[in-house]
Amino acid sequence: MTQTQKPVSRQGFIKVVSGLLGAVGLGAFVGPAIAYFWPKKLEEVPSEPVAVGPADSLKVGDYQTISYGRYPAIVLNTPNGIRAYRAVCTHFACLVKYEGAEDVIACPCHAGYFRSDDGAVISGPPPKELTAIPWFIKDNNLYIGGEA
Numbered sequence: 001m002t003q004t005q006k007p008v009s010r011q012g013f014i015k016v017v018s019g020l021l022g023a024v025g026l027g028a029f030v031g032p033a034i035a036y037f038w039p040k041k042l043e044e045v046p047s048e049p050v051a052v053g054p055a056d057s058l059k060v061g062d063y064q065t066i067s068y069g070r071y072p073a074i075v076l077n078t079p080n081g082i083r084a085y086r087a088v089c090t091h092f093a094c095l096v097k098y099e100g101a102e103d104v105i106a107c108p109c110h111a112g113y114f115r116s117d118d119g120a121v122i123s124g125p126p127p128k129e130l131t132a133i134p135w136f137i138k139d140n141n142l143y144i145g146g147e148a
């Protein structure tokens with residue numbers, strides 16, 4: 001049995017080359033777009049300290065929610081000083097906020113309240129306290145986590 005090869009026509013060759021170039025061009029465009037939207041691998045808790053900002057940027061009664069590993073953190077300036085906690089309620093994981101006028105941390109989902117000083121539950125359904133995060137000031141900047 002003999003095998004015969006058909007010669008490739010010029011049009012066929014151009015179609016194949018243009019198809020390959022189109023695939024490479026599409027890959028060059030789509031690849032970075034997919035990489036941009038692909039979720040980053042987040043650590044549960046960052047191994048390095050996370051910068052909050054200038055040490056004096058939080059006035060008493062103010063708070064800031066910042067990215068902190070997989071879950072956000074809340075940094076507040078209470079009448080007794082700076083505190084930092086994971087911002088995830090221990091009930092059903094809603095994000096908490098600081099109510100500076102009442103000096104309490106509140107969860108809006110089911111009216112859970114936590115003490116600002118130690119994150120302990122005051123009232124509501126949360127089963128346990130908020131997780132505290134260490135903080136420190138270096139070169140007049142506030143950091144949370146990492147080695148204090």
Ligand code: FES
Nearest residue numbers: 089091092107112
């Ligand atoms: S999720 Fe916070 S009180 Fe229910």
